[in-house]
Amino acid sequence: MTKFNSGPKINRRTLLKGSLAAGSALAMPAIISRSALASSGEINILMWSDYLPETFLKSFTDATGIKVNYTGIGSNEEIINKLKASKGRGFDIVSPTNNRALQWKALELLQPFDMTKIAIDAVNPAMGKIGSTDWGFVSGETFWLPHIWGTEGMAWRTDLFKPDGMFPSYGDVWSEANAGKTMGRAHSMMLGAGLYMETIGELEPGDMWKAYTSEDAMRPIWDKVSEFCIARKGNIKLLWNDADTQKNGLLNEGVIVGQTWDGPPLALKTAGEPVMYRAPKEGAMAWVDGMAMPTGAANTEQVYEFIKYAFKPELAGEAIDHHGYNSPVLGADKFAGEAYAKNFADAYPGDALAKLNPWPSEPQWYADIRTEYANRFESAGV
Structure with a gap:
């Protein structure tokens, strides 16, 4: 996997290698003893809506006595706007994506x-x-810790759609052949459209x-x-x-x-639904929340x-089976179900990992202009 703005290449092989190297040090019982050091009280968490399954929350509360007040969100903008409105109060943990560091540094929240x-x-x-690098706003300090990583690529109904070859394309969302049967998130779907346009000569590589x-x-x-997306908005x-x-x-x-995140369709796939997720030929977009x-x-x-419990491999691994994403915790994959390895292989076959696109760091001016274009697309008539 290409780097996330800093550090060496990351892929399943390096994750597994790290897991094996850390093996004995990280091995812990699957069930946490109630006699573990506990802390009373509660914690207010603002996090992506599918990241904390009930099994994890129950294990954490049973072990520590800490009640989790979990507010689910669906975008980085929601996190930023809530913290700006409250002047940094109301939540104890928030979950920004790695490429938003420049925006958070300026906010000082x-x-x-x-x-x-x-x-x-x-x-x-x-x-x-x-x-300690991208989020090291003050020398020697760390303002961000990795929690979950994944990609945005292509999902489809295996009983209703078949890619042209091994890999689907971002262009499948906009295709006339699939008109009225596709979906995406406005701003990232437009980015995917641009990557597709590079491959067909409508933009420069x-x-x-x-x-x-x-x-x-x-x-x-x-x-x-x-212009490309508005002309094809009726296909969405x-x-x-x-x-x-x-x-x-996908279901109803x-x-x-x-064009989706990897977690939701892979969770459906694990549950036995006729759904597949795969990196597209243009390369999936990679992120770390x-x-x-x-x-x-x-x-x-x-x-x-x-954080201590979030970094336990047995809890992080068990959560993988619920949310469908990947964990940065070394050894977590050992505690995921058998479906995880198959899902990972299905999602990133061939050279897909080598072609991943790390989502670039976004200064505020870029985010503002992108929102302007996304709003223009969403408000356009069909």
């Missing part, structure tokens, strides 16, 4: 972790390093990454992308905004193919207890 209380060696080193360099570079590229059945919307689209809304502590966090002792 996060506080650094006390790394003496965190077993950072429990996670993949390349992902752990992101917190590398244009979509060039757009991150300046507003002057971005606008002419996104003007073309916007559903715009999703969270994991449940993606699942519902007549969607046969869509983390844990960060707002400046107004009121339950800091509970924060460190939560």
Whole structure:
């Protein structure tokens, strides 16, 4: 896997290698003893809506006595807007994506972790390093920890759609052949459209990454992308905004193919539904969602207890079977069910891991302009 803005290449092989190297040190019983060091109270968590399954929450509360107040979200913008409105108060842990560091640095709404209380060696080193480099807002401090990683690519109904070859394409969402039966999230679906346009000569190779360099570079590229997408908006059945919307689209809304996160369709696949997820030929978009502590966090002792349990391989691995994503915790894959290895192989066959696109860091100007284009697409008539 190409790097996430810092550190060495990450792929399933390096994760497994790290897991084996850490083996004996990280091996723990699957059931946590109630006699474990406990901390009373509660913790308020603002996190992606499908990241904390009930099994994890129950194990954590049973072991620590800490009640989790879990608020689910579906976008980075929701996290930022809630913290800006509350001036950093109301939540003890939030879960920004790794590429949003530049936006959070300017907001000054996060506080650094006390790394003496965190077993950072429990996670993949390349992902752990992101917190001290990209998110090292103050020299020697860490404002972010890795929690879950995954990709955005293509999902489809195996009984209703078949890719042209081994890999689907971002272009399948916009195709006339699939008109009225596709879905995506506006801003990332437009990015996927741009990557597809590069392959058919409507954009120059590398244009979509060039757009991150300046507003002057971005606008002419996104003007073309916007024109392409608006002209084909009628082909889109559903715009999703969270994991449940993606699942519902594939199961109940007549969607046969869509641009999605990896977790929701893989969870459906594990449950026996006729659904597949795979990196597209243009390369899946890779991300790492983390844990960060707002400046107004009121339950800091509970924060460190939560992180300790989030970094336990047996709990992280068991959670994989529910949310369908991947864990940076070394050895977590050993505690996932048999379906995990098959899902991973199905999602990233051939050279798919080598072609992953790490989502670039986004300055605020880029996010603002992208929202402008996404709003233009969403409000366009059909």
